Amino acid sequence: MREYLKFYIDGQWVDPVALKTLDVENPATETVAGRIALGSAADVDKAVTAARKAFPAWSQTTREERIELMNRMLAEYQKRLGDLAEAVTEEMGAPAYLAQRAQAPTGLGHLSAAIDVLKDFKFEDDRGSTMIVKEPVGVCGFITPWNWPLNQIVCKVAPAIATGCTMVLKPSEVAPFSGQIFAEIMHAAGVPAGVFNLVHGDGPTVGAALSSHPGVDMVSFTGSTRAGIEVAKNAAPTVKRVHQELGGKSPNIILDDSVLAKSVARGVTAMMTNSGQSCNAPTRMLVPAARMDEAITAARAAAAEITVGDPNGNTKLGPVASRIQWDKIQRLIQVGVDEGATLVIGGPGRPEGLETGHYVKPTVFANVTNQMTIAREEIFGPVLSILGYDSLDQAIAVGNDTEYGLAAYVNGEDLETARAVARRLRAGQVSINGAYDQNAPFGGYKMSGNGREWGDYAFHEFLETKAMPGYAPKAAAE
Structure with a gap:
């Protein structure tokens, strides 16, 4: 039986502020498959503090430094592909063939796509004497679902890392095993302390604390429209950016x-x-x-x-x-x-x-x-x-x-x-006719959410736009 009773904060596995546990069920057998610690607002605060501390240095890293890290993430993810597939089958019941061929590999796809986008992404644009710069939005809070757990974790984490953001992840408490293994992958890849943090917990406690925290600059949520509305309400008093991928009736x-x-x-x-x-x-x-x-x-x-x-x-x-x-x-x-x-x-x-x-x-x-x-x-x-x-x-x-x-x-x-x-x-x-493109923008109209994930469109969700009039190009200044 799996026991995941620590959180990943500031580059270390740490005990919760106060230990409270949750049994995780295997839906195929209706038996307990493992236990996780449930976080609190205090745990979220520790993780956000770590992310804020790491942001100044990480946001100033070069394109090459981020690509190097993401290539290490890719290599570590490949090593754990089998473990991830087994975890997804155990925690949410995906058939082994689907976990091995789609559920786990989709994370590899998003990582590879983000690396390719980063290689040529344009963060600066000269417009006459004005320089327009795309800068990382800051500390991101990620709340992800249980149905495609790795897809939704990696399609948020990969572009956030690529654009220079730091983050706190709350995986679904229904399917937390794959999120835990992903945190182990990030640690093995040598992600700098505080850049990536993980706190397990439920929506009303950890999710609410994350989406309302004044130290979080953006919250990205995937789940039901009902829960997405609550996330937006929690985020409103701090006027943080809210990105949501919600329900559908396609x-x-x-x-x-x-x-x-x-x-x-x-x-x-x-x-x-x-x-x-x-x-x-x-x-x-x-x-x-x-x-x-x-x-x-x-x-x-x-x-x-x-x-x-x-x-x-x-x-x-x-x-x-x-x-x-x-x-x-x-x-x-x-x-x-x-x-x-x-x-x-x-x-x-x-x-x-x-x-x-x-x-x-x-x-x-x-x-x-x-x-x-x-x-x-x-x-x-x-x-x-x-x-x-x-x-x-x-x-x-x-x-x-x-x-x-x-x-x-x-x-x-x-x-x-x-x-x-x-x-x-x-x-x-x-x-x-059944076409599929993992680089195409993914997101919804109406009550299906706002913003887009996947490929280069995802990058823009994690960037602020700064205009600097008078920042003349070198040739013009001379």
Whole structure:
């Protein structure tokens, strides 16, 4: 059993100010997998103090010094790739194949991308006699979720390190093991004391202390819209920068063409990956109403192939992350039934033969209207809603009829039509025919948050802009 009872502050593993522990559950077995210490406002204050002390020196390091450090981080991360994958499977139930091929490697991808961006990033710009400089925002507070824990940690930490910021990380208390190992990676890489700090804890205590702390210049939060609103409220009195990547209810518009069945199957697979626990999951599939029966047949066949079970086995879906999540998903599946949606496959209860563990049946509803609860609320489980449309104009209107705007999807063989539809969808990222780009900016419209992560767009979130009129270029001054 894992025991992580120290925090990483100012380059050292230190005891909490007052020890309070939390048991961490393995969602596949419903047994205790480990214990962590829960931090307090006093622990946050120590970590922020360390980050503030380290900022003046770290913010003045050269591009080359930061690249050298990040290359060491990359090397240490590669050494621990297997440990990270095992931790993710244990703490939040990701199947071993997904943890090994996606969950853990996504951190490598963000680190590599940040190094590449840093090599050529323009921090200064001469505009006549005015010099415009991009400078690090300062001390950053990071509050990260349990569903893609390493993705969300590294896509914040990497650009923050690259731009000269210092930071305090609070990983999710539901999935803290991977965050702990990441802190060990940072230490092994020789990150200067105070540049990176980690305090475990819950949202109402450590999260609130971090987002409200006057010594924190920016807070970056990934999680639910409800929690994101609380973070913004906590941050408001100190007028710190707030960056948020929040919930989603992403539409997936299937074009009326000869590859409809293939597009539907792709949409089902994408929706069910990670047990549906992705903020950008294509949860609302829009298909031509006249071809609803065809879509139902294709969706049922695709969902029937998705195996559920022990994440350390060969199954495609593991459990959802917690009993709280399982209860919420079960409630919303029942609401879908009660509100009259057609249950195509799946439904309430655990899959047959799985009496222990937070397992959910891959569930597909059809003939859903956009006013139904399952089309409005973020379920965050393996539950797909299929809606019919009579025209592309209607499909786009329905796709945009949501309080969210994180992601959207268009699938079909006519690329020009797909492009035209993508341009009209109000979302931060619109994927065409399953395309994926880890360097593309990621973030949302509306209640899905503000700001962008990934690639060069992430750098700007961690930079202040300073204008210096009269700072004439050398040639002009002479």
